[in-house]
Amino acid sequence: MILKGEFVPGERLAEIPLAERLGASRTPVRLALGSLEHEGLIEPSPGGGYQMRRFTLREISDAIRVRGLVEGFAARLLAEEGATRPLLRALHDCLSAGDKAVYKARMDLDDYAAYVEMNDTFHRLIMDGCGNAALKRSMESLMGQPFAAPSAMLPMQSSMEEGHQWMQQAHRQHHALVQAIERGQGARAQALGEEHVEIARMNLDYASERPELAANLMPGLKLVGVHPGK
Amino acid sequence: MILKGEFVPGERLAEIPLAERLGASRTPVRLALGSLEHEGLIEPSPGGGYQMRRFTLREISDAIRVRGLVEGFAARLLAEEGATRPLLRALHDCLSAGDKAVYKARMDLDDYAAYVEMNDTFHRLIMDGCGNAALKRSMESLMGQPFAAPSAMLPMQSSMEEGHQWMQQAHRQHHALVQAIERGQGARAQALGEEHVEIARMNLDYASERPELAANLMPGLKLVGVHPGK
Amino acid sequence: MILKGEFVPGERLAEIPLAERLGASRTPVRLALGSLEHEGLIEPSPGGGYQMRRFTLREISDAIRVRGLVEGFAARLLAEEGATRPLLRALHDCLSAGDKAVYKARMDLDDYAAYVEMNDTFHRLIMDGCGNAALKRSMESLMGQPFAAPSAMLPMQSSMEEGHQWMQQAHRQHHALVQAIERGQGARAQALGEEHVEIARMNLDYASERPELAANLMPGLKLVGVHPGK
Amino acid sequence: MILKGEFVPGERLAEIPLAERLGASRTPVRLALGSLEHEGLIEPSPGGGYQMRRFTLREISDAIRVRGLVEGFAARLLAEEGATRPLLRALHDCLSAGDKAVYKARMDLDDYAAYVEMNDTFHRLIMDGCGNAALKRSMESLMGQPFAAPSAMLPMQSSMEEGHQWMQQAHRQHHALVQAIERGQGARAQALGEEHVEIARMNLDYASERPELAANLMPGLKLVGVHPGK
Numbered sequence: 076m077i078l079k080g081e082f083v084p085g086e087r088l089a090e091i092p093l094a095e096r097l098g099a100s101r102t103p104v105r106l107a108l109g110s111l112e113h114e115g116l117i118e119p120s121p122g123g124g125y126q127m128r129r130f131t132l133r134e135i136s137d138a139i140r141v142r143g144l145v146e147g148f149a150a151r152l153l154a155e156e157g158a159t160r161p162l163l164r165a166l167h168d169c170l171s172a173g174d175k176a177v178y179k180a181r182m183d184l185d186d187y188a189a190y191v192e193m194n195d196t197f198h199r200l201i202m203d204g205c206g207n208a209a210l211k212r213s214m215e216s217l218m219g220q221p222f223a224a225p226s227a228m229l230p231m232q233s234s235m236e237e238g239h240q241w242m243q244q245a246h247r248q249h250h251a252l253v254q255a256i257e258r259g260q261g262a263r264a265q266a267l268g269e270e271h272v273e274i275a276r277m278n279l280d281y282a283s284e285r286p287e288l289a290a291n292l293m294p295g296l297k298l299v300g301v302h303p304g305k
Numbered sequence: 306m307i308l309k310g311e312f313v314p315g316e317r318l319a320e321i322p323l324a325e326r327l328g329a330s331r332t333p334v335r336l337a338l339g340s341l342e343h344e345g346l347i348e349p350s351p352g353g354g355y356q357m358r359r360f361t362l363r364e365i366s367d368a369i370r371v372r373g374l375v376e377g378f379a380a381r382l383l384a385e386e387g388a389t390r391p392l393l394r395a396l397h398d399c400l401s402a403g404d405k406a407v408y409k410a411r412m413d414l415d416d417y418a419a420y421v422e423m424n425d426t427f428h429r430l431i432m433d434g435c436g437n438a439a440l441k442r443s444m445e446s447l448m449g450q451p452f453a454a455p456s457a458m459l460p461m462q463s464s465m466e467e468g469h470q471w472m473q474q475a476h477r478q479h480h481a482l483v484q485a486i487e488r489g490q491g492a493r494a495q496a497l498g499e500e501h502v503e504i505a506r507m508n509l510d511y512a513s514e515r516p517e518l519a520a521n522l523m524p525g526l527k528l529v530g531v532h533p534g535k
Numbered sequence: 536m537i538l539k540g541e542f543v544p545g546e547r548l549a550e551i552p553l554a555e556r557l558g559a560s561r562t563p564v565r566l567a568l569g570s571l572e573h574e575g576l577i578e579p580s581p582g583g584g585y586q587m588r589r590f591t592l593r594e595i596s597d598a599i600r601v602r603g604l605v606e607g608f609a610a611r612l613l614a615e616e617g618a619t620r621p622l623l624r625a626l627h628d629c630l631s632a633g634d635k636a637v638y639k640a641r642m643d644l645d646d647y648a649a650y651v652e653m654n655d656t657f658h659r660l661i662m663d664g665c666g667n668a669a670l671k672r673s674m675e676s677l678m679g680q681p682f683a684a685p686s687a688m689l690p691m692q693s694s695m696e697e698g699h700q701w702m703q704q705a706h707r708q709h710h711a712l713v714q715a716i717e718r719g720q721g722a723r724a725q726a727l728g729e730e731h732v733e734i735a736r737m738n739l740d741y742a743s744e745r746p747e748l749a750a751n752l753m754p755g756l757k758l759v760g761v762h763p764g765k
Numbered sequence: 766m767i768l769k770g771e772f773v774p775g776e777r778l779a780e781i782p783l784a785e786r787l788g789a790s791r792t793p794v795r796l797a798l799g800s801l802e803h804e805g806l807i808e809p810s811p812g813g814g815y816q817m818r819r820f821t822l823r824e825i826s827d828a829i830r831v832r833g834l835v836e837g838f839a840a841r842l843l844a845e846e847g848a849t850r851p852l853l854r855a856l857h858d859c860l861s862a863g864d865k866a867v868y869k870a871r872m873d874l875d876d877y878a879a880y881v882e883m884n885d886t887f888h889r890l891i892m893d894g895c896g897n898a899a900l901k902r903s904m905e906s907l908m909g910q911p912f913a914a915p916s917a918m919l920p921m922q923s924s925m926e927e928g929h930q931w932m933q934q935a936h937r938q939h940h941a942l943v944q945a946i947e948r949g950q951g952a953r954a955q956a957l958g959e960e961h962v963e964i965a966r967m968n969l970d971y972a973s974e975r976p977e978l979a980a981n982l983m984p985g986l987k988l989v990g991v992h993p994g995k
Binding site for chain 4: 156261
Binding site: 240243244247251262263266267270271273 | 570703704707711722723726727729730733
C-alpha cells in the first residue's frame with residue numbers, strides 16, 4: 076500500500092484510522108507500524124503516531140548500491156563454492172527467456188513483462204542459491220525499502236528512448252555473471268553484481284530529472300523529496 | 306538477556322511468564338518477541354509461542370563474514386569519497402590507544418579492556434562516517450545476531466596462548482585500513498575489512514573445538530548447536 | 536612484418552637472408568632477433584637460427600587477460616590518486632568521438648576507423664596518465680605480443696552480425712571507466728578494465744571457430760596453431 | 766654485477782672497457798647492454814655508450830606494487846582454476862619451513878636464511894603454478910629491476926628491532942594465501958598478494974630514511990637517487 080504511493084511524505088499514519096480503513100484490529104496494525112519504522116519507511120510524528128518518511132534521492136541510490144554489494148557477494152560465494160547443477164540450469168533458463176525478450180528489433184509489453192519476471196527470478200535464484208543466511212536476511216531488509224528491489228527501477232526504462240538498449244546491456248551482464256559463476260571467477264562475479272546496479276542508479280537519476288513523467292509511471296516516487304540529497 | 310546466555314537453545318519463551326519475570330505488560334513483550342523473530346534469534350515453537358533458536362557454527366561464521374563485507378564497504382566509501390579531518394583524527398586516536406594496549410611484552414586485563422573499547426570505537430567510527438544509511442541499517446541488523454559484533458570474538462583470544470599475537474595482527478590491520486582510507490585506496494580498504502574478520506572466524510573455530518573452555522568465557526556460546534553445519 | 540602475417544609458424548628466420556631481404560647489416564638484425572625471442576615471438580630453431588613460434592589460442596587469450604589486469608590497475612591508480620584536468624578533458628574527447636562513431640543506426644568504414652583511432656588514444660591516455668613506470672613497461676612488453684593490443688581484436692567485430700552492438704557495449708564501458716576515475720572508485724575502475732577485455736577474448740574465440748573468415752581479415756592469425764590449447 | 770652495487774648512478778658503461786673487464790668479446794656485451802636498457806636499468810649516456818640509471822624511491826616502490834598485482838593475479842588464477850595436489854603439498858611444505866623459522870622467541874642467521882629460501886620458493890611456486898605464460902613473462906621482466914624481487918627488501922628487516930615481527934606478519938599472509946587458494950577465494954587471493962608487498966614497500970621507506978645503515982646492508986641501494994620522487 077505504501078509502496079503503491081497511496082500515502083505522501085509527511086502524511087500522518089495513526090493506529091485507529093488505519094485499522095478502520097483496513098478492517099483490522101489495532102494490535103496487528105501496531106506491530107506492522109513498528110516493523111515499518113524499523114525498516115526506515117515511516118518515522119514518529121511530532122503530533123503522535125507515525126508519518127510517512129520523505130526519501131532523498133541519495134538514500135535510494137545508496138540502498139541500490141548496497142543491493143549491488145550484497146548480490147555481488149552472493150554471486151561471488153556461488154563462484155567460489157560452486158553452484159549446483161539444478162541452479163545453473165535454472166539460471167540458463169533465465170538467460171534464454173531474457174534473450175527472447177530483449178534481442179529483437181522492438182520490445183512490446185509482453186516482452187517487457189517477460190523480462191521483469193525473468194529478472195526477478197534470476198536475482199532470487201542467486202540470493203537463494205548462496206548458502207549464507209545472514210546475507211539473505213540483509214537482502215530481505217533491503218527489499219523492504221522503496222526502489223531497492225531488482226526490478227524497481229526498470230519501469231522507467233521502457234519510456235526512455237534508449238530503454239531497450241539498457242535492458243540489452245543489463246542482460247549481457249546477466250550472461251557474464253553466470254559465466255563468472257561457472258568459471259569460479261569470484262572477483263569478477265562480485266564486480267559484475269556491483270556494476271549491474273549502476274544501470275538502476277542511472278535510471279533513478281533520469282527519473283528524478285523528469286518528475287511529471289516519473290510520477291505517472293511510478294506512483295511510489297512521490298515518496299522522494301523535492302530537495303534531493305547531494 | 307538472550308545474548309548473556311540465560312536461555313538455552315530450544316527453551317520455550319511464552320509471553321505471560323516472560324512478562325512476569327520482567328515485570329512488564331504483555332504488549333511490549335509481544336513486540337520484542339516479534340522483533341527477535343525477525344532478526345532470527347528465536348523461532349515459533351511447535352507448542353505455541355516461541356523458542357530459542359539453535360545456531361550452527363556455519364550461521365555465525367557466515368554472519369561474521371557479512372560483517373566484514375559491510376565494514377569493508379564502509380571503509381571503501383570513506384577511501385573513495387574522502388574522510389573528514391575530525392574523523393581521521395579520531396581514527397588515529399584509536400590507533401594510538403591500540404598501540405599502547407598491544408605493543409608490550411605482556412597484556413594485562415586493563416590493556417585488554419582498553420583494546421576492546423578502542424576496537425568498538427574504531428569500527429563504529431567507520432560505519433558512522435560512511436554516508437550510506439542503508440549500509441548502516443544492514444550493520445545494525447547484523448549486530449543483533451549472536452557473535453557478529455566486532456568485539457564478540459575477542460574474549461576467547463586472551464585465553465589462547467597466541468591471543469596476544471592475534472590482537473597485534475588485528476591492530477596492524479587497523480593501521481593499514483586507516484592508511485588505505487587516507488590514500489584513497491578503496492579496493493584495498495574493502496579487502497582489509499573482509500580480511501579483518503577472518504581472525505574472528507578463526508577464533509570461532511578455535512572456541513568450538515574447546516567447548517568447556519568456551520562455555521566459561523562466553524556464556525552465549527550455549528546457543529551454538531552441538532552439530533555444527535558443514 | 537611478423538605481425539602482418541608474412542611468416543608462418545615454424546618458418547625459419549636466419550640472420551643472413553633476413554638482413555639481405557631488409558637491406559640491413561647483420562648486427563641490427565641479430566639484436567632484433569634477440570629482442571623478439573625475449574618477447575616470445577620467435578624461438579630457437581633446431582636447425583640453428585630462429586623460427587616463428589606457433590601461438591595457441593590459450594596463450595593469446597591469457598595475454599589479453601593480463602592486459603586487462605594492467606590497464607585496470609592503471610585506471611585504478613588514476614581513480615585513487617586523481618587524474619589531471621587535461622587528462623580528463625582528453626578522455627572526454629575520446630568519449631564524444633566514440634559516441635559519434637557507434638551510436639548510429641549503421642556504422643560505415645569511416646566510423647569504424649574513427650572508433651579504432653579513438654580506442655587506441657583512450658587506452659594510451661590511461662597508461663600514460665598513471666604515474667607507475669614499471670606498469671607502463673609491463674604494458675609495452677605485452678603490446679609486442681600478437682593480438683594483445685587494445686584494438687587487435689576489433690577488426691573481427693565489423694564482420695560479425697552483432698559487431699556493432701559489441702562496440703556500443705565496449706564504448707559504454709569506456710564511459711563507466713571515466714566515471715569511475717572521476718569519482719575515485721578504484722575497485723570499480725580495476726574491475727571495468729578487466730571486464731573490458733572479455734569482449735576481445737570472446738571475439739578471439741569467435742574468430743578461431745571461423746578460420747577462413749578470420750584469415751582474410753587478420754593475416755596475423757596464421758600464427759595461431761590449429762591445435763588450440765585447452 | 767650491477768645489482769651488487771659495483772656501479773654508481775651516472776657511471777659510464779662503454780662496450781670496450783666492459784668487455785675487457787669481463788674477458789668477453791664485444792658482441793655479447795653489446796647485446797647485454799641493449800637488454801639492460803630495455804629493462805630500464807641503464808640509459809644512453811650523453812657522451813656515447815650507456816650510463817647507470819639513478820632510481821627514485823618512487824620507481825622502486827611502484828615496481829614492488831606491480832609485483833604485488835602480478836603475484837596476486839597468479840594466486841587468484843590458482844584459486845579460480847584450482848591448484849594441483851603436488852603444488853598444494855609444496856606450498857604447505859613452505860608454510861611448515863617458514864613456521865619453524867619465524868615462530869620462535871629469537872631468530873638466528875640460519876633461521877633467517879631458511880626463511881629467505883622458503884620465501885623465494887613460495888613465490889616461485891605460485892608464479893610457475895598459474896598457467897598464464899604472459900603473466901610469467903611480466904613477472905620475469907619485473908624481477909630484473911632493482912629491489913622488485915620477493916626477497917629483495919627482506920635483508921633490512923633483520924636489522925630492524927621489529928624485523929622479526931614483520932616476518933611473522935608476512936608469513937601469516939603466506940598461510941592466508943594458501944587458504945584462499947584452497948577455498949577458491951580468488952578475490953581474497955588477489956588482495957592478499959597486493960597487501961603482501963606493502964611490507965616490502967614499508968621496509969623500503971624505512972631503509973631510505975637510514976641511508977648509512979642501508980648502504981652497508983644493501984650495496985645495491987646506491988642506485989637509489991638522493992632526491993626521492995614524491
